[in-house]
Amino acid sequence: xxxxxxxxxxxxxxxxxxxxxxxxxxxxxxxxxxxxxxxxxxxxxxxxxxxxxxxxxxxxxxxxxxxxxxxxxxxxxxxxxxxxxxxxxxxxxxxxxxxxxxxxxxxxxxxxxxxxxxxxxxxxxxxxxxxxxxxxxxxxxxxxxxxxxxxxxxxxxxxxxxxxxxxxxxxxxxxxxxxxxxxxxxxxxxxxxxxxxxxxxxxxxxxxxxxxxxxxxxxxxxxxxxxxxxxxxxxxxxxxxxxxxxxxxxxxxxxxxxxxxxxxxxxxxxxxxxxxxxxxxxxxxxxxxxxxxxxxxxxxxxxxxxxxxxxxxxxxxxxxxxxxxxxxxxxx
Amino acid sequence: xxxxxxxxxxxxxxxxxxxxxxxxxxxxxxxxxxxxxxxxxxxxxxxxxxxxxxxxxxxxxxxxxxxxxxxxxxxxxxxxxxxxxxxxxxxxxxxxxxxxxxxxxxxxxxxxxxxxxxxxxxxxxxxxxxxxxxxxxxxxxxxxxxxxxxxxxxxxxxxxxxxxxxxxxxxxxxxxxxxxxxxxxxxxxxxxxxxxxxxxxxxxxxxxxxxxxxxxxxxxxxxxxxxxxxxxxxxxxxxxxxxxxxxxxxxxxxxxxxxxxxxxxxxxxxxxxxxxxxxxxxxxxxxxxxxxxxxxxxxxxxxxxxxxxxxxxxxxxxxxxxxxxxxxxxxxxxxx
Numbered sequence: 001x002x003x004x005x006x007x008x009x010x011x012x013x014x015x016x017x018x019x020x021x022x023x024x025x026x027x028x029x030x031x032x033x034x035x036x037x038x039x040x041x042x043x044x045x046x047x048x049x050x051x052x053x054x055x056x057x058x059x060x061x062x063x064x065x066x067x068x069x070x071x072x073x074x075x076x077x078x079x080x081x082x083x084x085x086x087x088x089x090x091x092x093x094x095x096x097x098x099x100x101x102x103x104x105x106x107x108x109x110x111x112x113x114x115x116x117x118x119x120x121x122x123x124x125x126x127x128x129x130x131x132x133x134x135x136x137x138x139x140x141x142x143x144x145x146x147x148x149x150x151x152x153x154x155x156x157x158x159x160x161x162x163x164x165x166x167x168x169x170x171x172x173x174x175x176x177x178x179x180x181x182x183x184x185x186x187x188x189x190x191x192x193x194x195x196x197x198x199x200x201x202x203x204x205x206x207x208x209x210x211x212x213x214x215x216x217x218x219x220x221x222x223x224x225x226x227x228x229x230x231x232x233x234x235x236x237x238x239x240x241x242x243x244x245x246x247x248x249x250x251x252x253x254x255x256x257x258x259x260x261x262x263x264x265x266x267x268x269x270x271x272x273x274x275x276x277x278x279x280x281x282x283x284x285x286x287x288x289x290x291x292x293x294x295x296x297x298x299x300x301x302x303x304x305x306x307x308x309x310x311x312x313x314x315x316x317x318x319x320x321x322x323x324x325x326x327x328x329x330x331x332x
Numbered sequence: 333x334x335x336x337x338x339x340x341x342x343x344x345x346x347x348x349x350x351x352x353x354x355x356x357x358x359x360x361x362x363x364x365x366x367x368x369x370x371x372x373x374x375x376x377x378x379x380x381x382x383x384x385x386x387x388x389x390x391x392x393x394x395x396x397x398x399x400x401x402x403x404x405x406x407x408x409x410x411x412x413x414x415x416x417x418x419x420x421x422x423x424x425x426x427x428x429x430x431x432x433x434x435x436x437x438x439x440x441x442x443x444x445x446x447x448x449x450x451x452x453x454x455x456x457x458x459x460x461x462x463x464x465x466x467x468x469x470x471x472x473x474x475x476x477x478x479x480x481x482x483x484x485x486x487x488x489x490x491x492x493x494x495x496x497x498x499x500x501x502x503x504x505x506x507x508x509x510x511x512x513x514x515x516x517x518x519x520x521x522x523x524x525x526x527x528x529x530x531x532x533x534x535x536x537x538x539x540x541x542x543x544x545x546x547x548x549x550x551x552x553x554x555x556x557x558x559x560x561x562x563x564x565x566x567x568x569x570x571x572x573x574x575x576x577x578x579x580x581x582x583x584x585x586x587x588x589x590x591x592x593x594x595x596x597x598x599x600x601x602x603x604x605x606x607x608x609x610x611x612x613x614x615x616x617x618x619x620x621x622x623x624x625x626x627x628x629x630x631x632x633x634x635x636x637x638x639x640x641x642x643x644x645x646x647x648x649x650x651x652x653x654x655x656x657x658x659x660x661x662x663x664x665x666x667x668x
Contacts, residue, residue, distance in 0.1 A: 163619060194561070195601065195602060202613045224607045261536060264538065268563060272567075273539050274539060277539045282506050282507070
């Protein structure tokens, strides 16, 4: 199965049947099985879009981001970025690539060196990736600092001296100095208060326009994703179960998991979610998945067929993809 | 207002830190009726956890100081009571606590069963130290065990007996939180303080836990103070919502009024910063103030678009736009 782009825009990243399995070992360090953190994921990201990757903790969304970035080596599959294969590159090759493909960690506070001043942290990527002189580097840092709305005096501060929202801005500034084309944002707003979150999200949109960026927006916060993303991919236990334009998916979700996930978001002014929430139980242990569809143990619509057949992501209409063998019958 | 189960009045709490004294609570009022679920919302550092901890009497002794105010629970002022009386009769008995992170609240080296049974022993056993009491003790233990199982069933845990034999790391976050709810209900309390109980959980699990908490509180007529920074979660289960800002309460109203007709500019902008379908992204300019040398008057005034002379000099008095709606602002009519 190949997920092709559907409109005329350029594809910046294309991944095909990508898998990352982590070995499970017993007390004697003998391998006893595999944890399929991502399992046969195919995706195409168009230039200039914001693709949301959503799902609950443990569904593999962060592993997906890290595997694309090259932090994890994929077990199988291919990753094609700006026309070149990037899966399984050696460190020096992938270093070149990282200029164009960047990743922000969940918690920028802990990814900044606590003993380095902000200025030095911002300078470091330029030192590694470019041949600019000290003055030119400083000029570039100042430019970016201005773009993320941080005062210049912050260069002289340590990470613990600034607030969480400001740390995020520094994290962003740090990758933007290299002028990347694709940025993977891993839970960029977790742990922020709503009033700060709003300003940070606005900043993402401003920067996207200014630097002509493409985002992969990994988040568990569905209301943020709804507002920010053009398309979303919903993941459950290592697989994409639904993919499509954000509004369409939110309005008429096709996969029963997406339906339950969306119905769990509290909506102020609407009905109370807690009054008619139907999803029972919790996700199964990812190292011992059920046969067939991995959602079937919690799915109210399951049939015998679900246990036998491993559903794949299938194009239903236009841009809509889902991986439920009953999708057509039950929800169209 | 009728007879409140708990009423906190004019509570002032300060912490001494290396840099000076931080006034974390500045004259906070809160009252809660029997069977009511009150949401305490606000951003980090607004003092909601400190308020919850003051009610429980578990503020750090060497740095925190309650300088003024009263906490009246069931006609007794908890601040006047002896510490050991609070520990014996109130905390863990009539007022129980559900923590934010259920994992760090369990002891990792004992099974869950052992920890729940411990609680039962501590709270229920009469002292019996004679040899002849052995049989009685055994009967008592079985009795306790039955009660624990019953309770685990009411919080909808699959296979309660199996779970009692497990260690805390062997159960999932959602299940741990269910166990915590069960433990909070065990002593048949009148008030449960739930401190961000769903923050660490996924959204589908959050919906399950909120549903459970609401149902149990209703069934057992228990009051709940539910602190959260998630306005959506507060909307789901609360009867009344109080919003705090930098150690002062800003507004308090029934849940419908609160979300439909907010009066305080802070509430208004907080609701405005929520991601919405219409795509408004409004954030609040400026930052939450440091609580050492906080802004004078209304602590929100440096970030408020309506701030006037009065706001800077004096703290606004309580305004009652309607019976179940309290707001502390000089401009409460502005949003009519």
